[in-house]
Amino acid sequence: MEPTDLPHELYRFVLEPLEPMRLPAYKGSTFRGVFGHSLRRVACALRDEDCPTCLVRATCTYQRLFETRVDPGQGPKPGVDRAPHPYVLTPPLDEQRDAGPGRELACDLLLMGPARGTLPYLVYTFQEVGRRGLTRDRKPLALRRVEALGAEGWRTVYAEGADALTDPAVEAPAPRAPARAGGRLGLRLVTPLRLKRNGRFVREFTPDDLLVALARRWGDLVRYYGGGLDPEPGVRWLLGLRGAVAFGATDLRWLDWTRYSNRQQRRMQLGGLVGSVELRGPVDELRPWLAWAERFHLGKATSFGLGKIEIFEGEAHA
Structure with missing residues (x-):
């Protein structure tokens, strides 16, 4: 038996540091933290309002990704009011800590369910990530391009300075296991x-x-x-x-x-x-x-x- 295709989108946000910076060996918390703050700044219409009481929460991109709630009486799991996060963030996985101009940092973002179709917001979000900066010193970055995984492989859907996306939503192909190469x-x-x-x-x-x-x-x-x-x-x-x-x-x-x-x-x-x-x-x-x-x-x-x-x-x- 094989897994059925689960609809999703997969994007790669490529940033370049504008100044030398010192990053942790594992960068997941660094990127996820600034991603969340930046998305809320970009998507939130009422920044002083708490998410659970906000009247526009049903259509809010931040709510869809970070505060994914369901009716506990109608969700797949009775009594559970939170769904799994509809995204997977994969930071740069190398353990190199020093970064600076000329070295690209690629952050992958897989989107499922209510997170699909939010790419325009996410481009603005990663631009805001660059403005907010990484590390305690808030070192700035520039979003150079965004790539999407489609049926023909990775392709660029946004380049720095463009005023439009070449495709605002790209469905990713189902993962395929490599052919057996023998051995273990x-x-x-x-x-x-x-x-x-x-x-x-x-x-x-x-x-x-x-x-x-x-x-x-x-x-x-x-x-x-x-x-x-x-x-x-x-x-x-x-x-x-x-x-x-x-x-x-x-x-x-x-x-x-x-x-x-x-x-x-x-x-x-x-x-x-x-x-x-x-x-x-x-x-x-x-x-x-x-x-x-x-x-x-x-x-x-x-x-x-x-x-x-x-x-x-x-x-x-x-």
Whole structure:
């Protein structure tokens, strides 16, 4: 069984620092924080109004992305009034900390459900990101271009200085697993993977944890943003593989990552698992699902870029 296509858009915002700056090794919190503040500044009609009581919240782009609420009596999950964030932000993933003029920083943004069709707002948002600047010193950047993933690959839909988008909404093709190259299949946890089992964060990663994470992510996104698709066949199929998938060589470690929350006025620990594992068992049947998760991520805090995975051929290595 393979995952059904989940409608989405995928854009790449390419910025260039205008001054030398020092960035953290993992840039997810840096980009997500300024992205949220900038989007609210661009999209909010009544900046002094609280989102839950604002009369225009139903049509507000900021509300759609950051305060995604549903009627608890009508949503896919009874009693739950919040939907998963309808976007996945992936910051520059290299660990290089020094940036400056001449070095581009690319930030990917995947949009689902109510976030689709918001590209014009997001272009203005990333221009505002450049004006607000990154780091505590508010170092400025320029938005050089925006690229979209379409059926023919990546193409530019906005270039600096343009007064229009060449296409305001580009539907991304469904993720496709690479053809089998033979040998062993590995799974790399690129950014910290945060999973819970029995209310506790998983530090000893098992094949069942992987299958449950795939089923949960698939089920949640399809229930809310699948346009009527039924997630249950996929959920049952994935959970039915428990006990059949095994790990071979593993090279995993827990990586602690700290961010400061302006909303909660405190530091937060967002650690998770990174490294790689070798997969054994019915891995060819699992490939399409892992390819899907490469794009949509797994686990918690995906709006910060956490839970990004990659599949590869060969033995596990860090």
